[in-house]
Amino acid sequence: MPGASRPVGGPGLPQARRIVSEIPGPRSRELLARQRTSVPAGVGAVLPVFVAAAGGGVIVDVDGNSFIDFGSGIAVTTVGNSAPAVVERAAEQLRRFTHTCFLVNPYESYLDVCERLNELSPVPGEKRTILVNSGAEAVENAVKIARAATGRPGIVVFDHAFHGRTLLTMSLTAKNKPYKQGFGPFAPEVHRAPMAYPYRWPTGPADCAEEAADALEDLLDRQVGAENVAAVLVEPIQGEGGFVVPAPGFLPRVAEICRARGILLIVDEIQAGIARTGRMFACEYENVRPDLITTAKGLAGGLPLGAVTGRAELMDAVPAGGLGGTFSGNPVACEAALGVFDAIETGGLLERALELGDTMLARLAELADAHPVVGDVRGRGAMVAVELVEPFGDRVPAPDLAARIARRCHTDGLLVLTAGSYGNVLRFLPPLSISDALLDEGLTILAEAVAKEAASAAV
Incomplete structure (x- = not known):
């Protein structure tokens, strides 16, 4: 044609x-x-x-x-x-400049996106946001931040989870083929708990949330040692795992288990977040307030952009130079993200x-x-x-x-x-x-x- x-x-x-x-x-x-x-x-x-x-x-x-x-x-x-708001903002930015690298010469749109995510996210207290290039990169940075802030190495994830295709995020992902087969060895200090999957829970959906939470506690306290775990990472609705909506009450119980042990809760909203579920973030359905939250996919209307938003004291635990990347928070993608926020609100x-x-x-x-x-x-x-x-x-x-x-x-x-x-x-x-x-x-x-x-x- x-x-x-x-x-x-x-x-x-x-x-x-x-x-x-x-x-x-x-x-x-x-x-x-x-x-x-x-x-x-x-x-x-x-x-x-x-x-x-x-x-x-x-x-x-x-x-x-x-x-x-x-x-x-x-x-x-x-x-x-x-979406017109996305196209117009991105096109106008392309006419101004395509990139400078925020680590060399910062620009205001990066700050605008961070401030919007800080305002919208259910993370409690004062917040900070870092912008990256993808969902996998957001998850990797969330893990880095959690480890730096706690001094602990362990990360607990769930069965049926998908978190990306990089070495660390492959390690966090549950499904072998096609995501992991032949790509090992994988990153260490990753531990897996059962997901509260109502349709496939062995004893049925009624006891799913309680039994899955008990299994998580057993993993933390008996198998790994809670003092060795930096964070529990969970999708509020599992994406590649089959759109598994955890049994009601499971996510709040996970949050309680983490708080009682000084473990950080990372919620992966890469597929479920940014208005997809009828809330800006899917974890809001059960009033879960994570320590760190990751976003990407719908964030910039098709342009590559991801983010980690978290409690200020955790985000600031990483020393200067420990976070960032050459393309991270590209200004065209930032303007597109601001267009996404506009479209959600006005539409x-x-x-x-x-x-x-x-x-x-x-x-x-x-x-x-x-x-x-x-x-x-x-x-x-x-x-x-x-x-x-x-x-x-x-x-x-x-x-x-x-x-x-x-x-x-x-x-x-x-x-x-x-x-x-x-x-x-x-x-x-x-x-x-x-x-x-x-x-x-x-x-x-x-x-x-x-x-x-x-x-x-x-x-």
């Missing part, structure tokens, strides 16, 4: 599903052939079509196909792929996330009633998932079924993502800019795909 004829993103992009070729189409296949000779095989794609434009609730590929977006770049484009996007969630949960509950392969429906706000199981019962994970449903959705013009420790979860992360009509159409496509694939699975 010639450059002059490429569709333009933003408000003018037609908000309609449109499939005009096979998936992927001929132009995407040409580009995929180039990819295979220039990009390592380890870099894959969920839906291998090359994007020409995106905005609102659609992604348009180079062959002219328009897909309904239920992925948001894995929760990156929460406010939309081309009523917290309320919009709740509306989208209510619609999705209601429709997916109907799907679960109709099809036993839909074992669980869960989520908060516009962060919702279904867990798929084999039709003969016993909650046996059905990853092949999840993959088939996802492929059928893609062919029919709906982008969905899979997740979960067993690969059997379909997760839905529509941009908050999606229309009601597109959301409804996407859910209808999903329902038809589930019905067709569930029928074949039952044969």
Whole structure:
């Protein structure tokens, strides 16, 4: 497709599903052939079509196909792929200067983003924020800060957790393939506790929170030694692990356990934070107030930016030069983040996330009633998932079924993502800019795909 004829993103992009070729189409296949000779095989794609434009609730590929977006770049484009406030601020900054390195010549937009995060985050007391390039880098820095502030080495994480692909964050991540296999040895002093996963807790959901918290206490006191643990790191809703919403009461109990032992609580809000769940931070649902909180993904509307926000005395425990990076807090990304905050506030996007969630949960509950392969429906706000199981019962994970449903959705013009420790979860992360009509159409496509694939699975 010639450059002059490429569709333009933003408000003018037609908000309609449109499939005009096979998936992927001929132009995407040409580009995929180039990819295979220039990009390592380890870099894959969920839906291998090359994007020409995106905005609102659609992604348009180079062959002219328009897909309904239920992925948001894995929760990156929460406010939309081309939100005007983000685009305008970033474009204006590009005209001023692209970068200087905050460690050499600081600029005001970095301070503006830090002050907004300090104001919005549920961390108690006086706060500080550092800006970085990614979610994994935010987690790494949070661990560094916790260790420096406590003088302790140990980090406790949870089963089904995902925290990144760097050496340390791979070590913190639970799932072996594809994230860890062949990449060891891993970082030491990482300890893993069971997650309060209601659907899969051995004794059932009623006692899940209490028993999981008891297991955490046993790990800290008997196996590791609480005096050796710098921090407990937890996602308020697990992302790659399958959108696991911890059993009610578990997160507050984790916070209490940490406080009683002088252990810091780090909440990883990289996927769940920045308005995705209908709150600015998902931990606010249970009034959890962490010592440190990490953000990224939706923070800058698609530009690379992450952050660690924490109690001032902890953040200031690291000596000068111990934090930072050449590209960290790039001014264009900072302006984009300020545009994200503007879009959330002026567009009523917290309320919009709740509306989208209510619609999705209601429709997916109907799907679960109709099809036993839909074992669980869960989520908060516009962060919702279904867990798929084999039709003969016993909650046996059905990853092949999840993959088939996802492929059928893609062919029919709906982008969905899979997740979960067993690969059997379909997760839905529509941009908050999606229309009601597109959301409804996407859910209808999903329902038809589930019905067709569930029928074949039952044969």
